Amino acid sequence: MMNDFLEAQELLKNTSKDQSTYEINEALKTIKRYNEELYLQTLKSFDTHTLANVAIITPDHILEDILEHLSIIKIAKAVEELESDDATDLIKRFEELNPQKTLAILNRLSSEDKEEILRLKNYDENTAGAYMQTEIFTASIDESIEKAIKRYRILKHSGQVDQIFQVYIIDNQGKLCNAINLSDLLIWDFKLSFADIIKNNSEKYKCYSIKDYEDIQKAIDIVEDYDLSVLAVVNDDEVLLGRITYDDIHDLIQENATEQIYNLAGVDEDAEEESAFKAAKARAFWLMINLTTSLISANIISLFSGEIEQLVALAVLMPIVASMGGNTGSQALAVTVRKLSLNEVEFKDAKKVILRESGISLLNGLIFASIMSIIAFIWFKTALLGLVIALSMLINLALAGFVGSFVPLTLKKFKIDPAVGSSVVITAITDGLGFFSFLLLAKMILL
Amino acid sequence: MMNDFLEAQELLKNTSKDQSTYEINEALKTIKRYNEELYLQTLKSFDTHTLANVAIITPDHILEDILEHLSIIKIAKAVEELESDDATDLIKRFEELNPQKTLAILNRLSSEDKEEILRLKNYDENTAGAYMQTEIFTASIDESIEKAIKRYRILKHSGQVDQIFQVYIIDNQGKLCNAINLSDLLIWDFKLSFADIIKNNSEKYKCYSIKDYEDIQKAIDIVEDYDLSVLAVVNDDEVLLGRITYDDIHDLIQENATEQIYNLAGVDEDAEEESAFKAAKARAFWLMINLTTSLISANIISLFSGEIEQLVALAVLMPIVASMGGNTGSQALAVTVRKLSLNEVEFKDAKKVILRESGISLLNGLIFASIMSIIAFIWFKTALLGLVIALSMLINLALAGFVGSFVPLTLKKFKIDPAVGSSVVITAITDGLGFFSFLLLAKMILL
CATH class of the missing domain: 3.10.580.10 (CBS-domain)
Known part of the structure; x- marks a missing residue:
């Protein structure tokens, strides 16, 4: 671990314009972990250009140190180094940490820059205005x-x-x-x-x-x-x-992609930048919802306790149906969410997309229903058990493709991010339906 | 559905440089579905500029039609409209569909353009050379x-x-x-x-x-x-x-993100552009692997058939442990994969990342173990059952965070895309471990 520190120290010794701000920022974070004094010294040694560029990407706890330990004059000079959009972002973040000092910094700027920032600050977070630079010719x-x-x-x-x-x-x-x-x-x-x-x-x-x-x-x-x-x-x-x-567009595309991947997995992007406690808290929210849907599935299973007691093979096989359905649903979901976000698909194409996804999953349902019926037959020597698992697999997989595309399209229709929460909903449906269809068919056909 | 057709027809009636190529391409695909003759007529009516730009983004089946129904001269002129990187991509795709006609097209180009394309074609797919334009000053x-x-x-x-x-x-x-x-x-x-x-x-x-x-x-x-x-x-x-x-970089960032989301879900990006049959086939590959790991889980469950027969509540509760573990693992996986791809984390940070992820999942493990022990106790009126599920939940969740970060980091170490297959591996582990720990603890403590 100590190597980290020495490397970071080496890197910060000769900061030139050639080093990426990202590297400087990482080194700074490492130094802070090992030696607070050296860290503050390094922070103070930055020229305004480096300081400005580090400030716009650094986490809040380092911004706090900047506000606390650097002079208003130096911070103001750093703000002036930035283009108006970045300067505005930085001022907004300073403001959340320390409104009074931020006001002092603003008052140190040229009246033109100050006005500009105050005007840009008023734009809503997701508008074009919030991302524009005003330096134009x-x-x-x-x-x-x-x-x-x-x-x-x-x-x-x-x-x-x-x-x-x-x-x-x-x-x-x-x-x-x-x-x-x-x-x-x-x-x-x-x-x-x-x-x-x-x-x-x-x-x-x-x-x-x-x-x-x-x-x-x-x-x-x-x-x-x-x-x-x-x-x-x-x-x-x-x-x-x-x-x-173009560089703002690059960043936005990356951010959107990160958000999408995180949302699909039930992770909050902002919380992940914070302490492990805050990250855990944000993740716990989606785990709580998952626990609730799992309990519903468990309730479905408990409806068939008698059947499971009679034939324990049901308990052995039922997770396979649920798992295959969940996987099929995730595939349909990933494709639909991504195509929606790339504008390759709009709500008016909903019918086409749902048909395609249901078709694909029906095809795979047929294949895996056949495979699984043979395996179940060989394993448990009961032809009817093979039939039961084949039928429930077919139903669950075909429906997984349907819900995997229907859910994100519906969320999109209601202007909700189709990546948020859809995984949990789809797994809940494929789990619940997987257990229910398998156990019900077993009850009807086998027992 | 007919509305689609009329809209597409309207759009293609007056193609101007103002329309995005994307829209033209979509309209073309729609027309093809309804009226093959009108579609070919439209294709033939394109000026070389529009033809060139549509060709680089259109699917293979339309490229085939271009090769079959348009003159070599016109296609060659369209290729010359493109910058060298796009021209090379197009020629490569033509070549896969019809090598002979492609040769004829190449021979129609100026010797300079031809040489350029032949040179660029030799670059490996993932090298900088494969993406460069040679039009420089x-x-x-x-x-x-x-x-x-x-x-x-x-x-x-x-x-x-x-x-x-x-x-x-x-x-x-x-x-x-x-x-x-x-x-x-x-x-x-x-x-x-x-x-x-x-x-x-x-x-x-x-x-x-x-x-x-x-x-x-x-x-x-x-x-x-x-x-x-x-x-x-x-x-x-x-x-x-x-x-x-910058525009190639935009496209690359989007493509990387799409690939990552698709890989995490077990979907092949190229196959998704093709017919439902091909897409289903590519998805079936990952479903087959998932079936295999589910069968291993089923085998684990069957080791405890006797215990389940004795206490059917075990069959009711065991999917909850597996599902919560899977979800926790997916969260850790998404964060690790994304941070790796954004270079926010490298292999040398492995220890730090694994510690953080294990810590987060341990925290949530503690929370959900407590919640679940209470629920199990209330539901089945057995304190020891609450203890069993709490312990197995804690073990499974804590380990889910570990494998969710360890697996992608290890893949990265061996220069394998950390998004490919890691979901399946992690779910296999959390499912298997979830069932095993729960049932084993039940056997040891309860029965």
């Missing part, structure tokens, strides 16, 4: 390329814009009308005005945009559908407010 | 910005380069030495040479690159760590070969 349609470039140089020098990928063109009413990629700009004579070059190419210089209050998920969809590097954010009057860039 | 370090821009105009006119984000700077030995973002270029006097502007800014114009034979996963990591829009691909001599762009 716009040009009026009558301006010449040459003039715009000169203006860009000045803005860049003063730090008001940073990297840009496109020039946004504003018409005389102040509305965003076009976006020209820098590489498309380079091919023109710089004496021309934007109006000149757009005239016969308005389709080519079309600007994709999203309203600031729209769902960020829509932004991801547009970026993916049209392979964009940047998406403009506008208000209701088509006035340009900011941009969402 | 390079400048020699001694060239002036002005001259480079003039050269770019000519190349762009002739279609040899398309959109660029950076100018790659090559030193006198032909090695890639820097990359300058277009927006960073704009701020300089265009009379200056690249050597002039790089001189004191080599850190700022650092070029991130990856070797062509390296794993594409590494490319994703670099792009995410440094928030890049483009990553250069070089050979062993640092000679620039191509670039990987």
